[in-house]
Amino acid sequence: MINTSPTPRTDLPYLRRRIKPGQAAAAPSALRNATAPLTPPSSGGLTLGRPPTPQAQASSPAPASTSGGLVLGRNTPASSVNPRAQKLAALHEAAKAMDHAVQLLFPAPGIRDLYELNLQDRVLRLSALESAVGTMVVSGSTAMAWESVRGVTGGADVDGHTAGSPVMTKGNRPLAGYDGRNALLTLRHIRQLRRAMFINRGTHPMGVEIFSGAQVALPPPADGTQILLLALRIGNVLELRAEPVPQGWSDLQIWQEFDFTMTHAAPITSYRR
Amino acid sequence: MAALVAGANAALTVENPGLDHVVVGLGWDSIPSHGPSAELVPFAVMCDANGVAASNDHLVFFNQLVSADASVAFTGDEDQEQIDVVLSLVPENIAKIVFFVYVDPDVRGKGTFAAVRNSHIRLSTAENREILRFEIPASNMESVTAVIFGELYRHRTEWKFRALGQGYTTGLAGVAKDFGISL
Numbered sequence: 001m002i003n004t005s006p007t008p009r010t011d012l013p014y015l016r017r018r019i020k021p022g023q024a025a026a027a028p029s030a031l032r033n034a035t036a037p038l039t040p041p042s043s044g045g046l047t048l049g050r051p052p053t054p055q056a057q058a059s060s061p062a063p064a065s066t067s068g069g070l071v072l073g074r075n076t077p078a079s080s081v082n083p084r085a086q087k088l089a090a091l092h093e094a095a096k097a098m099d100h101a102v103q104l105l106f107p108a109p110g111i112r113d114l115y116e117l118n119l120q121d122r123v124l125r126l127s128a129l130e131s132a133v134g135t136m137v138v139s140g141s142t143a144m145a146w147e148s149v150r151g152v153t154g155g156a157d158v159d160g161h162t163a164g165s166p167v168m169t170k171g172n173r174p175l176a177g178y179d180g181r182n183a184l185l186t187l188r189h190i191r192q193l194r195r196a197m198f199i200n201r202g203t204h205p206m207g208v209e210i211f212s213g214a215q216v217a218l219p220p221p222a223d224g225t226q227i228l229l230l231a232l233r234i235g236n237v238l239e240l241r242a243e244p245v246p247q248g249w250s251d252l253q254i255w256q257e258f259d260f261t262m263t264h265a266a267p268i269t270s271y272r273r
Numbered sequence: 274m275a276a277l278v279a280g281a282n283a284a285l286t287v288e289n290p291g292l293d294h295v296v297v298g299l300g301w302d303s304i305p306s307h308g309p310s311a312e313l314v315p316f317a318v319m320c321d322a323n324g325v326a327a328s329n330d331h332l333v334f335f336n337q338l339v340s341a342d343a344s345v346a347f348t349g350d351e352d353q354e355q356i357d358v359v360l361s362l363v364p365e366n367i368a369k370i371v372f373f374v375y376v377d378p379d380v381r382g383k384g385t386f387a388a389v390r391n392s393h394i395r396l397s398t399a400e401n402r403e404i405l406r407f408e409i410p411a412s413n414m415e416s417v418t419a420v421i422f423g424e425l426y427r428h429r430t431e432w433k434f435r436a437l438g439q440g441y442t443t444g445l446a447g448v449a450k451d452f453g454i455s456l
Contacts, residue, residue, distance in 0.1 A: 084296065084399040088357055091346055095339040129329060129456065132336035133445060134378040171312040171379070179381055188312050188377040190336060211378055211445075212456040236336045 101235040108239065111214045116205075117242040118219055118227065124240050126210065131238040134211035136185040138229065140220075141198040141206050143251050144183045145260045146176035149194050153263045155255065158183075164262030167192060187211075190233060197258060198229040199251060208240060216240070221247045228254065277407040277436035285396070285404070286360065286431045293361050294399040297372055299354045299422060301392040311384025312377040314445075315354040317345055318452050322368045325453030331367070332454065345370060357399075358425060360432050369426035371452065375419035375445040383444070386414035394422040396434060407436035418444035 108125040117124060138144070145155035146167065154164030156178050167175035169189040176185050176196050183198055187210075200206045206218040206229060218227050226249075230241040245254055255262075275283055286292050299315045319331035319340060326332060330341040333356060339346045344362035349355045358370060372394060376384045386392070392409035407423055417440035424435050441447040449456050 082399060084294070084357075084401075087348060088346055091348055092339055092343060095346070098338075127329065128337045129332065129334075129454070132334070133456070135380040137380060171377070172306065172309050173379065173381060184380065186379065188314065188379065236338075 098235040102237055105234060105237075105239075111208075111210065111216050111240075114216050116217045116219065117208075117229070117240060119242070119244060122242045124216065126238045126240070128236045130210050130212065130214075131233070131236065132187050132190050134187055136187055136231070136238075137207075137209045138183040138185075138198045139181070139207045139209070140200055140202060140204050141183045141229070142201040143199040144176065144178070144196060145255055145258075146185075146196040147194045147260060148175065148192050150192075151194075151263065153260055155251070155260065155262060156183075157251070165265040185231065187238075190238065191236075193231075193233050195233065196231045197254070197260065198231075199254060200226065200228075218242055224248070228258075230258070275405040277405055277434075279407075279410060279436055279438040281407075282433050282435040283405050284428070284431060285425070285434050289398075289404060292398065292404075293359060295358045295360060295404075295425070296348075296397045296399060296401070297356045297358060297425075298395045298397065299349075299356070299372060299374060299393075300395070301374070302390045304388040304390070306388070309379070309382050309384075311386075311388055312379070313374050313386075313389065314377050315347075315349065315356065315372070315374050316445075316448075317347070317356050318371045318373070318454065319345060319363070319367045320369045320371060320452060321366050324369070327364075327367060329455050360425075367427075369424050371421060371424045373419060373421040373448055375441075375448060378418075378444055378446075383418060386417040386420060386440070389414065392420065392422070394436070405434065407438070409438045414440065416442045418442060419448050421448070 105125070108123050109121070111124055111126060111130065114121050114124050141158065143155065143157040145153065147153045148167045152165050152167050154162065154166055156162045158178055158181055160178070166177065169175050169186055169192065171186070171188065173186050175189055175192055176183070178184070185193065185196060198206060200218065200220060203220050205220050207215055208218075208229065209215045218229055221227070224247045225244045226247045228243040228245060230243050232239045232241065245257065249257070277283060285295070297317075301313060303310065303313070314334060317333040318326050319333075321327045333340050333345045333347050335347060335349075342362060342364050344359050344364070346357045348357050356372065363370070374392070376386065390411060392411070393406060394409075395403055395406040397403045409420060409422065419441040421437045421439040423437050426433055426435060443450075446456065448454070
Protein backbone atom coordinates (compact mmCIF):
# COMPACT_ATOMS: atom_id res chain seq x y z
CA MET A 1 0.00 0.00 0.00
CA ILE A 2 1.30 3.44 -0.83
CA ASN A 3 1.39 5.96 1.95
CA THR A 4 -0.20 9.03 0.45
CA SER A 5 -0.22 11.01 3.68
CA PRO A 6 1.29 14.47 3.19
CA THR A 7 2.89 14.34 6.63
CA PRO A 8 5.73 12.05 7.60
CA ARG A 9 5.05 9.18 10.01
CA THR A 10 6.81 10.52 13.07
CA ASP A 11 5.32 7.78 15.19
CA LEU A 12 7.72 5.23 13.74
CA PRO A 13 11.10 6.21 15.13
CA TYR A 14 12.80 2.94 14.26
CA LEU A 15 12.33 3.61 10.59
CA ARG A 16 14.42 6.72 10.93
CA ARG A 17 16.94 5.45 13.42
CA ARG A 18 17.63 1.96 12.24
CA ILE A 19 21.29 1.50 11.48
CA LYS A 20 22.20 -1.11 8.97
CA PRO A 21 25.09 -3.36 10.03
CA GLY A 22 27.28 -2.17 7.18
CA GLN A 23 26.68 1.43 8.03
CA ALA A 24 27.46 0.85 11.67
CA ALA A 25 30.76 -0.74 10.79
CA ALA A 26 31.63 1.99 8.32
CA ALA A 27 30.68 4.87 10.58
CA PRO A 28 33.60 7.13 11.36
CA SER A 29 35.15 6.60 14.72
CA ALA A 30 34.37 10.20 15.58
CA LEU A 31 30.72 9.53 15.28
CA ARG A 32 30.97 6.45 17.41
CA ASN A 33 32.84 8.36 20.03
CA ALA A 34 30.47 11.27 19.89
CA THR A 35 27.55 9.13 20.82
CA ALA A 36 27.18 7.09 23.93
CA PRO A 37 27.61 3.36 23.48
CA LEU A 38 24.77 1.76 21.66
CA THR A 39 23.07 -1.28 23.11
CA PRO A 40 22.22 -3.46 20.16
CA PRO A 41 20.23 -6.62 20.60
CA SER A 42 22.20 -9.71 21.42
CA SER A 43 20.32 -11.78 18.89
CA GLY A 44 19.49 -11.27 15.31
CA GLY A 45 15.76 -11.39 15.90
CA LEU A 46 13.26 -8.78 16.90
CA THR A 47 13.56 -7.27 20.34
CA LEU A 48 10.26 -6.15 21.71
CA GLY A 49 11.17 -5.51 25.31
CA ARG A 50 11.94 -2.20 26.89
CA PRO A 51 15.51 -0.99 26.74
CA PRO A 52 17.74 -1.01 29.78
CA THR A 53 17.61 2.10 31.88
CA PRO A 54 20.35 4.71 31.52
CA GLN A 55 21.62 3.74 34.98
CA ALA A 56 21.90 0.15 33.92
CA GLN A 57 23.69 1.19 30.77
CA ALA A 58 26.12 3.29 32.72
CA SER A 59 26.93 0.52 35.17
CA SER A 60 27.45 -2.24 32.66
CA PRO A 61 29.52 -2.13 29.51
CA ALA A 62 27.64 -2.37 26.26
CA PRO A 63 27.67 -5.84 24.79
CA ALA A 64 29.47 -6.28 21.55
CA SER A 65 27.24 -6.09 18.54
CA THR A 66 26.45 -9.51 17.27
CA SER A 67 23.85 -8.54 14.76
CA GLY A 68 22.07 -5.64 13.27
CA GLY A 69 18.61 -6.97 14.04
CA LEU A 70 15.61 -4.72 14.01
CA VAL A 71 14.70 -3.28 17.39
CA LEU A 72 11.10 -2.44 18.00
CA GLY A 73 9.34 -0.74 20.84
CA ARG A 74 10.32 2.37 22.72
CA ASN A 75 13.96 1.62 22.37
CA THR A 76 15.56 4.99 22.81
CA PRO A 77 19.08 5.06 21.40
CA ALA A 78 21.60 5.25 24.17
CA SER A 79 23.01 8.39 22.61
CA SER A 80 20.08 10.27 24.07
CA VAL A 81 21.54 9.68 27.52
CA ASN A 82 23.90 12.53 26.74
CA PRO A 83 22.00 15.27 24.87
CA ARG A 84 25.25 16.96 23.95
CA ALA A 85 26.58 13.82 22.30
CA GLN A 86 23.29 13.37 20.51
CA LYS A 87 23.40 16.93 19.22
CA LEU A 88 26.96 16.45 18.11
CA ALA A 89 26.11 13.21 16.36
CA ALA A 90 23.29 14.94 14.50
CA LEU A 91 25.66 17.72 13.52
CA HIS A 92 28.19 15.24 12.21
CA GLU A 93 25.49 13.60 10.15
CA ALA A 94 24.41 16.97 8.72
CA ALA A 95 27.99 17.91 7.95
CA LYS A 96 28.57 14.53 6.33
CA ALA A 97 25.51 15.00 4.15
CA MET A 98 26.72 18.46 3.17
CA ASP A 99 30.19 17.17 2.37
CA HIS A 100 28.61 14.42 0.31
CA ALA A 101 26.60 16.97 -1.69
CA VAL A 102 29.77 18.92 -2.43
CA GLN A 103 31.74 15.76 -3.26
CA LEU A 104 29.15 14.88 -5.90
CA LEU A 105 29.93 18.05 -7.81
CA PHE A 106 32.15 17.81 -10.85
CA PRO A 107 35.46 19.61 -10.54
CA ALA A 108 35.34 23.33 -11.23
CA PRO A 109 37.96 26.05 -11.23
CA GLY A 110 38.21 28.56 -8.41
CA ILE A 111 37.79 32.28 -8.76
CA ARG A 112 41.55 32.77 -9.00
CA ASP A 113 41.76 30.29 -11.87
CA LEU A 114 39.57 32.27 -14.25
CA TYR A 115 39.76 35.78 -15.61
CA GLU A 116 36.33 35.70 -17.20
CA LEU A 117 33.18 33.61 -16.95
CA ASN A 118 31.89 33.22 -20.50
CA LEU A 119 30.47 30.69 -22.93
CA GLN A 120 33.67 28.67 -22.81
CA ASP A 121 34.39 28.89 -19.08
CA ARG A 122 30.92 28.80 -17.66
CA VAL A 123 31.35 27.85 -14.04
CA LEU A 124 33.56 28.42 -11.04
CA ARG A 125 33.20 27.49 -7.44
CA LEU A 126 34.18 29.38 -4.31
CA SER A 127 35.63 27.60 -1.29
CA ALA A 128 33.64 27.28 1.94
CA LEU A 129 35.59 30.20 3.41
CA GLU A 130 35.30 32.38 0.30
CA SER A 131 31.58 31.68 0.28
CA ALA A 132 31.13 32.90 3.85
CA VAL A 133 33.17 36.04 4.45
CA GLY A 134 32.08 39.61 3.90
CA THR A 135 30.12 40.63 0.85
CA MET A 136 30.07 39.41 -2.72
CA VAL A 137 29.96 42.54 -4.85
CA VAL A 138 28.56 42.34 -8.37
CA SER A 139 29.25 45.49 -10.31
CA GLY A 140 27.77 46.34 -13.69
CA SER A 141 24.50 44.48 -13.23
CA THR A 142 21.22 46.17 -14.00
CA ALA A 143 18.85 43.84 -12.18
CA MET A 144 18.97 40.93 -9.78
CA ALA A 145 16.72 38.34 -8.19
CA TRP A 146 17.16 36.13 -5.16
CA GLU A 147 15.61 33.14 -3.50
CA SER A 148 16.19 32.07 0.10
CA VAL A 149 16.17 28.54 1.45
CA ARG A 150 12.69 29.29 2.79
CA GLY A 151 11.57 30.09 -0.74
CA VAL A 152 11.36 33.82 -0.14
CA THR A 153 11.92 35.37 -3.55
CA GLY A 154 12.47 38.93 -4.59
CA GLY A 155 14.05 41.12 -7.18
CA ALA A 156 15.47 44.60 -7.59
CA ASP A 157 17.03 46.72 -10.26
CA VAL A 158 19.77 49.27 -10.19
CA ASP A 159 17.27 52.14 -10.41
CA GLY A 160 15.69 51.15 -7.11
CA HIS A 161 12.63 49.25 -8.29
CA THR A 162 11.84 46.18 -6.26
CA ALA A 163 9.56 43.17 -6.52
CA GLY A 164 8.73 40.27 -4.27
CA SER A 165 10.12 40.10 -0.76
CA PRO A 166 13.41 41.14 0.78
CA VAL A 167 15.27 38.74 3.06
CA MET A 168 16.61 40.57 6.09
CA THR A 169 19.46 39.15 8.14
CA LYS A 170 20.28 39.35 11.81
CA GLY A 171 22.67 42.23 11.16
CA ASN A 172 19.80 44.35 9.79
CA ARG A 173 21.09 44.09 6.25
CA PRO A 174 19.33 42.49 3.31
CA LEU A 175 20.65 39.10 2.26
CA ALA A 176 20.70 40.35 -1.33
CA GLY A 177 20.07 43.74 -2.83
CA TYR A 178 21.53 46.86 -4.34
CA ASP A 179 23.76 49.30 -2.54
CA GLY A 180 24.17 52.20 -4.94
CA ARG A 181 24.95 50.66 -8.30
CA ASN A 182 26.44 47.47 -6.91
CA ALA A 183 24.47 44.32 -6.26
CA LEU A 184 25.49 42.64 -3.02
CA LEU A 185 25.18 39.26 -1.37
CA THR A 186 25.67 39.15 2.40
CA LEU A 187 27.92 36.13 2.72
CA ARG A 188 27.78 36.08 6.54
CA HIS A 189 24.31 34.63 6.03
CA ILE A 190 25.06 32.54 2.97
CA ARG A 191 23.27 29.60 4.53
CA GLN A 192 20.01 31.50 4.14
CA LEU A 193 20.54 31.82 0.39
CA ARG A 194 19.46 29.27 -2.15
CA ARG A 195 20.35 31.18 -5.30
CA ALA A 196 20.63 34.59 -6.84
CA MET A 197 20.70 35.87 -10.41
CA PHE A 198 22.25 38.98 -11.89
CA ILE A 199 21.27 40.52 -15.23
CA ASN A 200 23.38 42.92 -17.26
CA ARG A 201 21.64 45.04 -19.91
CA GLY A 202 24.43 47.56 -20.11
CA THR A 203 27.28 47.82 -22.53
CA HIS A 204 29.96 47.17 -19.94
CA PRO A 205 30.98 43.84 -18.42
CA MET A 206 29.81 42.64 -15.03
CA GLY A 207 32.38 42.01 -12.34
CA VAL A 208 32.30 39.83 -9.25
CA GLU A 209 34.56 40.53 -6.30
CA ILE A 210 34.86 38.69 -3.00
CA PHE A 211 36.51 39.59 0.31
CA SER A 212 39.97 38.39 -0.70
CA GLY A 213 39.90 40.81 -3.61
CA ALA A 214 39.68 38.02 -6.15
CA GLN A 215 37.60 39.03 -9.16
CA VAL A 216 36.06 37.58 -12.26
CA ALA A 217 34.34 39.34 -15.17
CA LEU A 218 31.35 38.45 -17.34
CA PRO A 219 31.08 39.91 -20.84
CA PRO A 220 28.31 42.36 -21.79
CA PRO A 221 25.51 41.40 -24.19
CA ALA A 222 26.72 40.71 -27.72
CA ASP A 223 25.48 38.99 -30.88
CA GLY A 224 21.96 38.74 -29.57
CA THR A 225 23.00 36.96 -26.40
CA GLN A 226 23.20 38.28 -22.88
CA ILE A 227 25.04 36.37 -20.19
CA LEU A 228 23.49 36.15 -16.76
CA LEU A 229 25.34 35.39 -13.58
CA LEU A 230 23.76 32.69 -11.46
CA ALA A 231 25.00 32.19 -7.91
CA LEU A 232 23.90 28.85 -6.48
CA ARG A 233 24.64 27.66 -2.98
CA ILE A 234 25.39 23.96 -2.94
CA GLY A 235 26.10 22.63 0.53
CA ASN A 236 28.59 25.11 1.92
CA VAL A 237 30.00 26.42 -1.34
CA LEU A 238 28.82 29.04 -3.74
CA GLU A 239 28.91 28.21 -7.42
CA LEU A 240 28.96 30.99 -10.00
CA ARG A 241 27.64 30.20 -13.46
CA ALA A 242 27.43 32.12 -16.71
CA GLU A 243 24.05 31.46 -18.31
CA PRO A 244 23.36 32.70 -21.84
CA VAL A 245 19.84 33.86 -22.77
CA PRO A 246 18.49 35.77 -25.78
CA GLN A 247 19.28 39.45 -25.50
CA GLY A 248 15.71 40.41 -26.29
CA TRP A 249 14.27 38.69 -23.24
CA SER A 250 12.77 40.95 -20.60
CA ASP A 251 13.59 40.61 -16.91
CA LEU A 252 10.20 38.99 -16.42
CA GLN A 253 10.91 36.40 -19.09
CA ILE A 254 14.25 35.65 -17.49
CA TRP A 255 12.67 35.25 -14.07
CA GLN A 256 10.14 32.87 -15.57
CA GLU A 257 12.77 30.91 -17.42
CA PHE A 258 14.72 30.37 -14.21
CA ASP A 259 11.60 29.88 -12.11
CA PHE A 260 11.95 32.91 -9.87
CA THR A 261 8.40 33.45 -8.68
CA MET A 262 8.16 36.56 -6.56
CA THR A 263 6.72 36.01 -3.10
CA HIS A 264 4.61 38.40 -1.09
CA ALA A 265 5.45 39.60 2.38
CA ALA A 266 2.64 39.45 4.91
CA PRO A 267 1.42 42.89 6.00
CA ILE A 268 2.75 44.00 9.35
CA THR A 269 0.11 44.47 12.03
CA SER A 270 0.33 46.76 15.01
CA TYR A 271 -0.47 44.08 17.54
CA ARG A 272 2.28 43.27 19.95
CA ARG A 273 2.63 39.68 20.99
CA MET B 274 35.40 26.85 38.08
CA ALA B 275 38.50 28.96 37.53
CA ALA B 276 38.54 32.52 36.24
CA LEU B 277 41.56 33.32 34.14
CA VAL B 278 43.24 36.60 33.29
CA ALA B 279 44.86 37.43 29.98
CA GLY B 280 48.02 35.42 29.48
CA ALA B 281 47.20 32.88 32.17
CA ASN B 282 46.95 29.19 31.43
CA ALA B 283 45.22 26.23 32.97
CA ALA B 284 46.23 22.58 32.97
CA LEU B 285 43.01 21.34 31.52
CA THR B 286 43.40 17.59 31.45
CA VAL B 287 45.72 17.38 34.45
CA GLU B 288 43.20 19.13 36.66
CA ASN B 289 40.28 17.29 35.11
CA PRO B 290 41.38 13.67 34.69
CA GLY B 291 39.41 11.81 32.07
CA LEU B 292 38.29 14.98 30.34
CA ASP B 293 37.92 14.31 26.64
CA HIS B 294 34.95 16.28 25.37
CA VAL B 295 35.37 20.02 25.88
CA VAL B 296 32.69 22.54 24.98
CA VAL B 297 34.16 25.92 24.18
CA GLY B 298 31.56 28.64 24.57
CA LEU B 299 32.14 32.07 23.08
CA GLY B 300 29.79 34.77 24.26
CA TRP B 301 29.24 38.51 24.17
CA ASP B 302 26.56 41.15 24.41
CA SER B 303 26.03 43.61 21.58
CA ILE B 304 24.44 47.00 22.05
CA PRO B 305 21.17 46.68 20.12
CA SER B 306 20.84 48.73 16.96
CA HIS B 307 18.00 49.31 14.54
CA GLY B 308 20.49 49.96 11.76
CA PRO B 309 23.14 47.69 10.30
CA SER B 310 25.18 46.24 13.13
CA ALA B 311 28.54 44.57 13.46
CA GLU B 312 28.20 40.85 13.08
CA LEU B 313 30.61 38.75 15.08
CA VAL B 314 31.75 35.40 13.77
CA PRO B 315 33.37 32.77 16.00
CA PHE B 316 36.10 30.72 14.41
CA ALA B 317 38.47 27.89 15.36
CA VAL B 318 41.81 27.20 13.68
CA MET B 319 43.66 23.94 14.15
CA CYS B 320 47.35 24.75 13.99
CA ASP B 321 50.36 22.54 13.44
CA ALA B 322 53.68 22.70 15.27
CA ASN B 323 54.60 25.83 13.32
CA GLY B 324 51.60 27.64 14.71
CA VAL B 325 49.76 27.95 11.41
CA ALA B 326 46.58 26.34 10.11
CA ALA B 327 47.27 22.76 9.06
CA SER B 328 45.03 23.42 6.05
CA ASN B 329 41.78 25.15 5.20
CA ASP B 330 40.06 21.89 6.10
CA HIS B 331 41.24 22.54 9.64
CA LEU B 332 39.04 25.60 10.08
CA VAL B 333 35.74 25.35 11.90
CA PHE B 334 33.09 28.03 11.64
CA PHE B 335 29.46 28.47 10.66
CA ASN B 336 30.02 27.43 7.04
CA GLN B 337 32.38 24.53 7.79
CA LEU B 338 30.82 22.89 10.76
CA VAL B 339 33.16 19.98 11.35
CA SER B 340 36.90 19.63 10.86
CA ALA B 341 38.05 17.01 8.39
CA ASP B 342 39.08 14.70 11.24
CA ALA B 343 35.77 15.28 13.08
CA SER B 344 37.53 16.34 16.28
CA VAL B 345 36.26 19.93 16.29
CA ALA B 346 32.67 20.87 15.55
CA PHE B 347 30.78 24.13 15.50
CA THR B 348 27.55 23.52 17.35
CA GLY B 349 26.38 27.06 17.81
CA ASP B 350 23.58 28.91 16.22
CA GLU B 351 22.79 32.57 16.03
CA ASP B 352 22.12 32.82 19.75
CA GLN B 353 24.63 30.42 21.14
CA GLU B 354 28.16 30.06 19.86
CA GLN B 355 29.77 26.84 20.91
CA ILE B 356 32.55 24.72 19.55
CA ASP B 357 32.96 21.12 20.66
CA VAL B 358 36.41 19.58 20.85
CA VAL B 359 36.96 15.87 21.37
CA LEU B 360 40.56 15.90 22.52
CA SER B 361 41.26 12.24 21.82
CA LEU B 362 40.31 12.73 18.18
CA VAL B 363 42.60 15.68 17.55
CA PRO B 364 45.35 14.46 15.22
CA GLU B 365 48.86 14.30 16.60
CA ASN B 366 50.11 16.92 14.17
CA ILE B 367 47.77 19.52 15.65
CA ALA B 368 49.64 21.40 18.34
CA LYS B 369 46.98 23.93 19.25
CA ILE B 370 43.48 25.06 18.48
CA VAL B 371 42.98 28.82 18.44
CA PHE B 372 39.59 30.37 19.08
CA PHE B 373 38.91 33.85 17.78
CA VAL B 374 36.02 36.08 16.85
CA TYR B 375 36.05 38.54 13.95
CA VAL B 376 33.68 41.22 12.82
CA ASP B 377 32.32 40.23 9.44
CA PRO B 378 33.90 42.60 6.91
CA ASP B 379 30.71 43.74 5.21
CA VAL B 380 31.35 46.46 2.62
CA ARG B 381 28.40 48.49 3.96
CA GLY B 382 30.16 49.20 7.24
CA LYS B 383 32.59 46.80 8.77
CA GLY B 384 31.98 47.66 12.41
CA THR B 385 34.23 46.98 15.37
CA PHE B 386 34.06 45.55 18.86
CA ALA B 387 33.10 49.02 20.14
CA ALA B 388 29.48 47.96 20.53
CA VAL B 389 30.40 44.67 22.17
CA ARG B 390 30.32 44.09 25.90
CA ASN B 391 31.00 41.20 28.24
CA SER B 392 32.97 39.09 25.79
CA HIS B 393 34.05 35.84 27.31
CA ILE B 394 35.21 32.35 26.56
CA ARG B 395 34.28 29.49 28.81
CA LEU B 396 35.23 25.85 28.76
CA SER B 397 32.87 23.24 30.08
CA THR B 398 32.33 19.54 29.97
CA ALA B 399 29.76 17.89 27.74
CA GLU B 400 27.52 17.83 30.80
CA ASN B 401 27.76 21.63 30.98
CA ARG B 402 29.96 21.73 34.05
CA GLU B 403 31.98 24.90 33.66
CA ILE B 404 35.70 24.31 34.03
CA LEU B 405 37.10 27.75 33.45
CA ARG B 406 36.14 31.15 32.17
CA PHE B 407 37.99 34.14 30.78
CA GLU B 408 36.35 37.55 30.54
CA ILE B 409 37.93 39.60 27.76
CA PRO B 410 39.13 42.96 29.12
CA ALA B 411 36.94 45.62 27.52
CA SER B 412 39.42 48.39 26.94
CA ASN B 413 40.26 50.21 23.72
CA MET B 414 38.01 48.11 21.54
CA GLU B 415 36.90 50.96 19.28
CA SER B 416 39.15 49.96 16.41
CA VAL B 417 39.39 46.27 17.14
CA THR B 418 37.89 44.05 14.44
CA ALA B 419 39.05 40.63 15.60
CA VAL B 420 39.97 39.16 18.96
CA ILE B 421 41.75 35.92 19.77
CA PHE B 422 39.91 34.72 22.84
CA GLY B 423 42.16 31.81 23.76
CA GLU B 424 43.78 28.59 22.67
CA LEU B 425 43.87 24.95 23.57
CA TYR B 426 47.36 23.57 23.25
CA ARG B 427 49.27 20.41 23.83
CA HIS B 428 51.79 20.25 26.64
CA ARG B 429 53.58 16.92 26.42
CA THR B 430 50.74 14.42 26.62
CA GLU B 431 48.28 16.79 28.23
CA TRP B 432 46.11 19.66 27.04
CA LYS B 433 46.23 23.15 28.45
CA PHE B 434 44.25 26.29 27.81
CA ARG B 435 45.67 29.78 27.54
CA ALA B 436 43.57 32.92 27.88
CA LEU B 437 44.65 35.56 25.36
CA GLY B 438 42.25 38.40 24.60
CA GLN B 439 44.51 39.67 21.83
CA GLY B 440 42.88 42.29 19.63
CA TYR B 441 43.49 42.94 15.94
CA THR B 442 42.68 46.10 14.06
CA THR B 443 43.16 44.28 10.77
CA GLY B 444 40.22 41.92 11.23
CA LEU B 445 40.00 38.51 9.68
CA ALA B 446 42.69 39.39 7.15
CA GLY B 447 45.16 40.09 9.93
CA VAL B 448 44.38 36.91 11.81
CA ALA B 449 44.46 34.91 8.59
CA LYS B 450 47.90 36.28 7.80
CA ASP B 451 49.25 35.34 11.22
CA PHE B 452 47.83 31.83 11.12
CA GLY B 453 48.40 31.03 7.47
CA ILE B 454 44.72 30.85 6.56
CA SER B 455 44.19 31.05 2.83
CA LEU B 456 41.47 33.58 2.15
